[in-house]
Amino acid sequence: xxxxxxxxxxxxxxxxxxxxxxxxxxxxxxxxxxxxxxxxxxxxxxxxxxxxxxxxxxxxxxxxxxxxxxxxxxxxxxxxxxxxxxxxxxxxxxxxxxxxxxxxxxxxxxxxxxxxxxxxxxxxxxxxxxxxxxxxxxxxxxxxxxxxxxxxxxxxxxxxxxxxxxxxxxxxxxxxxxxxxxxxxxxxxxxxxxxxxxxxxxxxxxxxxxxxxxxxxxxxxxxxxxxxxxxxxxxxxxxxxxxxxxxxxxxxxxxxxxxxxxxxxxxxxxxxxxxxxxxxxxxxxxxxxxxxxxxxxxxxxxxxxxxxxxxxxxxxxxxxxxxxxxxxxxxxxx
Numbered sequence: 273x274x275x276x277x278x279x280x281x282x283x284x285x286x287x288x289x290x291x292x293x294x295x296x297x298x299x300x301x302x303x304x305x306x307x308x309x310x311x312x313x314x315x316x317x318x319x320x321x322x323x324x325x326x327x328x329x330x331x332x333x334x335x336x337x338x339x340x341x342x343x344x345x346x347x348x349x350x351x352x353x354x355x356x357x358x359x360x361x362x363x364x365x366x367x368x369x370x371x372x373x374x375x376x377x378x379x380x381x382x383x384x385x386x387x388x389x390x391x392x393x394x395x396x397x398x399x400x401x402x403x404x405x406x407x408x409x410x411x412x413x414x415x416x417x418x419x420x421x422x423x424x425x426x427x428x429x430x431x432x433x434x435x436x437x438x439x440x441x442x443x444x445x446x447x448x449x450x451x452x453x454x455x456x457x458x459x460x461x462x463x464x465x466x467x468x469x470x471x472x473x474x475x476x477x478x479x480x481x482x483x484x485x486x487x488x489x490x491x492x493x494x495x496x497x498x499x500x501x502x503x504x505x506x507x508x509x510x511x512x513x514x515x516x517x518x519x520x521x522x523x524x525x526x527x528x529x530x531x532x533x534x535x536x537x538x539x540x541x542x543x544x545x546x547x548x549x550x551x552x553x554x555x556x557x558x559x560x561x562x563x564x565x566x567x568x569x570x571x572x573x574x575x576x577x578x579x580x581x582x583x584x585x586x587x588x589x590x591x592x593x594x595x596x597x598x599x600x601x602x603x604x605x606x
Contacts, residue, residue, distance in 0.1 A: 310374070315379055316336045318383045318384070319366055321353070333349055363394075384403070385403070441494065
């Protein structure tokens with residue numbers, strides 16, 4: 273494209289950009305910032321340590337000050353660190369960055385997280401500490417993991433999501449149900465305790481896709497997969513018992529498939545064995561027939577009232593339909 277726009281233009285190489293142009297640009301910007309900070313009397317900083325995807329650790333220091341009645345913020349430096357991040361080490365690293373910009377004596381406050389090493393570092397720097405509000409709020413939200421009602425449901429939902437991610441057929445069926453119900457084709461999310469909002473995002477996505485998950489759970493193709501998981505080889509248990517004395521590290525081992533199967537059955541425990549048996553005996557329908565059958569089922573259901581619990585609503589509506597189907601089937605068998 274560059275050659276078409278201007279055949280005579282020669283773009284700089286990667287080496288030129290990395291080793292010459294960008295460092296020169298950085299030098300100019302840094303000199304301008306140092307000159308600007310000479311006219312600043314008081315300022316505050318935020319500092320935080322973080323780890324990259326390649327597991328390299330960095331410390332970032334950002335400066336906050338007021339200029340002409342407008343709040344300004346500048347990232348002073350993101351520094352790679354290669355030593356243990358003790359409070360003393362962090363204090364030295366922050367102090368070095370502040371001295372580099374000539375503002376060490378102008379810093380009156382610092383906002384950091386609630387990590388112990390940051391507490392020690394700010395005390396050694398003799399700066400007023402303001403704990404990060406968002407971080408403090410997140411620590412409070414983490415207490416939800418200790419609430420039995422939430423932790424039990426989170427564990428069940430987490431295991432259902434793991435099972436759906438693990439089973440190829442489950443993913444295929446879930447996508448079909450998303451198309452059928454005109455739901456966003458979003459992937460299910462798993463929470464990570466150290467990732468902010470991840471529990472909320474997992475629950476939110478699960479609620480968004482709940483009707484598709486419900487529909488997928490009663491699909492015969494999923495039922496067959498669940499039956500295979502249920503029939504775990506007894507040989508696996510025998511081998512497990514025989515290896516307990518040989519390797520103590522495996523004492524807490526539980527087959528992962530078995531865990532997922534158990535949690536999935538608990539979440540959908542309303543669908544009893546009689547309904548499962550009835551569905552498994554049904555003839556295998558073509559894709560067109562299954563789609564038509566699902567469309568007729570969902571057309572017969574009213575929208576879920578926003579104020580009602582979705583699970584209770586589904587059971588109150590689905591239970592009479594199920595009883596009617598079973599009654600017709602029993603009458604036909606007799």
